[in-house]
Amino acid sequence: MDDAPMFDxxxxxLIDVLGTNLYTGPGVYVRELLQNAIDAQTVxxxxxxxxxxxxxxxxxxxxDSGTGMSADAIAGxxxxxxxxxxxxxxxxxxxxxxxxxxxxxxxxxxxxxxIEVSSHADGSRPVVWTGSSxxxxxxxxxxxxxxxxxxxxxxxxxxxxxxxxxxxRSLAADFTAxxxxxxLVNGDRVNGGPGLFGEASGGRDAxxxxxCQDEFGFTPLEMxxxxxxxxxxxxxxxxxxxxGDLVARAVHRAYVKGLLIxxxxxxxxxxxxxxxxxxxxxxxxxxxxxxGLVHDDLFDAVAxxxxxxxxxxxxxxxxxxxxxxxxxAVHEQGVKALAAHRAELLGFVDKHCLFExxxxxxxxxxxxxxxxxxxxxxxxxxxxxxxxxxxxxxxxLVNAGHAFETAAIRAIVxxxxxxxxxxxxxxxxxxxxxxxxxxxxxxxxxxxxVARRAVSPFDCEVSLRVFExxxxxxxxxxxxxxxxxxxxxxxxxxxAGEPDAWLAALSAIDDGQSAPSRPSLVLNAANPLVxxxxxxGDDVVAGALVRAVYSQAMLRxxxxxxxxxxxxxxxxxxxxxxxxTRDHAEGAPE
Ligand SMILES: Nc1ncnc2c1ncn2[C@@H]1O[C@H](COP(=O)(O)OP(=O)(O)OP(=O)(O)O)[C@@H](O)[C@H]1O
Numbered sequence: 076m077d078d079a080p081m082f083d084x085x086x087x088x089l090i091d092v093l094g095t096n097l098y099t100g101p102g103v104y105v106r107e108l109l110q111n112a113i114d115a116q117t118v119x120x121x122x123x124x125x126x127x128x129x130x131x132x133x134x135x136x137x138x139d140s141g142t143g144m145s146a147d148a149i150a151g152x153x154x155x156x157x158x159x160x161x162x163x164x165x166x167x168x169x170x171x172x173x174x175x176x177x178x179x180x181x182x183x184x185x186x187x188x189x190i191e192v193s194s195h196a197d198g199s200r201p202v203v204w205t206g207s208s209x210x211x212x213x214x215x216x217x218x219x220x221x222x223x224x225x226x227x228x229x230x231x232x233x234x235x236x237x238x239x240x241x242x243x244r245s246l247a248a249d250f251t252a253x254x255x256x257x258x259l260v261n262g263d264r265v266n267g268g269p270g271l272f273g274e275a276s277g278g279r280d281a282x283x284x285x286x287c288q289d290e291f292g293f294t295p296l297e298m299x300x301x302x303x304x305x306x307x308x309x310x311x312x313x314x315x316x317x318x319g320d321l322v323a324r325a326v327h328r329a330y331v332k333g334l335l336i337x338x339x340x341x342x343x344x345x346x347x348x349x350x351x352x353x354x355x356x357x358x359x360x361x362x363x364x365x366x367g368l369v370h371d372d373l374f375d376a377v378a379x380x381x382x383x384x385x386x387x388x389x390x391x392x393x394x395x396x397x398x399x400x401x402x403x404a405v406h407e408q409g410v411k412a413l414a415a416h417r418a419e420l421l422g423f424v425d426k427h428c429l430f431e432x433x434x435x436x437x438x439x440x441x442x443x444x445x446x447x448x449x450x451x452x453x454x455x456x457x458x459x460x461x462x463x464x465x466x467x468x469x470x471x472l473v474n475a476g477h478a479f480e481t482a483a484i485r486a487i488v489x490x491x492x493x494x495x496x497x498x499x500x501x502x503x504x505x506x507x508x509x510x511x512x513x514x515x516x517x518x519x520x521x522x523x524x525v526a527r528r529a530v531s532p533f534d535c536e537v538s539l540r541v542f543e544x545x546x547x548x549x550x551x552x553x554x555x556x557x558x559x560x561x562x563x564x565x566x567x568x569x570x571a572g573e574p575d576a577w578l579a580a581l582s583a584i585d586d587g588q589s590a591p592s593r594p595s596l597v598l599n600a601a602n603p604l605v606x607x608x609x610x611x612g613d614d615v616v617a618g619a620l621v622r623a624v625y626s627q628a629m630l631r632x633x634x635x636x637x638x639x640x641x642x643x644x645x646x647x648x649x650x651x652x653x654x655x656t657r658d659h660a661e662g663a664p665e
Contacts, residue, residue: 085210153212296398301384310355414482414483530596547602
């Protein structure tokens, strides 16, 4: 069995795979070697001792005072790809160290062809191990005095930039910013300073603001602590001071055991788009590249828990009016937009987000306490037509003119079965406007019939009401459903006879439905011109007057006139203009 053939590994090819598929760039070698040094010191109980990097652009060397490795350990661990001392017998990663895959050291080959490890373990002879990217390894006696390890890499010609002191300094500083172990690059400490997670005294909050500005690019509106004990996670949530991007996935900053993982999407639920978090966790698992987190059950539990904590913060705004106002000034539309899809936001939107209503701006909860039914207009035109008239009659109306407001209202109502909700369109006005007296109705019976005939080419109902102001001769009330039905029937009639399968299908659907309500021309019996209708005695003139009134109502409702209707309306107005001017023109031809 011992003689059984083994895999030969083409190390160069393996390094290419790691470089192009696992890691985002050659700079990861700084991170991997730093992490090995910190892990070794953690195991040796010397986390407070500095890890020192010396680099001049040609040669990079990192020294630690960790456990060191004996010749046997080096042969077993470094000479065997995938071997790691950081997994237990069951293959589980260590709770204190970061590494576990046994490939990190290979990242040195991304920038150099030779890695030299000079190590001294307690009770063993110092040793030097050299590994080459062509797969050759050498071992010789070393002369290192203190226990610990120095790993050196010599730059390949094209990789010198990755060993440049400034570059190394910035990579090391980013990676170890949250770690207590002091890291020196060419003698200068690159990490430390007041941490994000210490006590409030000692500059912690200023450090948090600076972190948010540097890393997320904004000064937070508010910041608060978050923690998820089962993931050994602590963190800070920063609330964005400007409306965030609802579509882009927000990324958050994650550290594991104090070492940078990077930007991680999905760490908080998408509805909490207004928050960015920085977290440090001992339980979340880094991916093999260590530049992302494994999306396992614990990750999902963390996202859910952070969501709960952000929701708790939102709820708490109820008792903090000044901050709530600031928050709503930038995020009101955003949370309204998401409320329909996120039960977590509904309560907040219901209680605190203002909706325009015909009795002043107010949250829906306040509106509901005042009116037993949430009546809302689903578009702004309808709202404008209806708001004042209904307010005058004591009927509350919400402007749900933006699509997401309608959706938010529906979701809020759906969450509470005791609540009543009624979308209303312009036709609702018909029931809200006063009917004329029986005498006036009687007086208008003939005129109404003439009016119906006059507007019959426009597929329109005629009703008679009395309303303010008198100067308005008529209203054209068109609900969306009626308008859509009218547009569709017009489209069908224009294309009649054309063999179009899509239109045929539409027409088939149409046949199966009961006729939708048609637009209504509501004549105002209080208007002087309309009042003249019953006494005109000439149906042609009366018809022309109704069509002129219809044109005015069209203009007022900001509806455009269809081509077919335009000529009918044109001749009506010409007739009236002719009648009105006939007696004034001197010497003009008849
Ligand atoms: N500076 C060091 N001091 C002591 N031991 C070390 C040092 N660097 C590496 N080792 C040993 O070599 C092993 C292999 O290191 P390598 O970086 O390849 O993988 P790892 O750190 O175990 O896992 P990962 O691939 O996840 O980083 C380590 O498990 C550790 O036992």
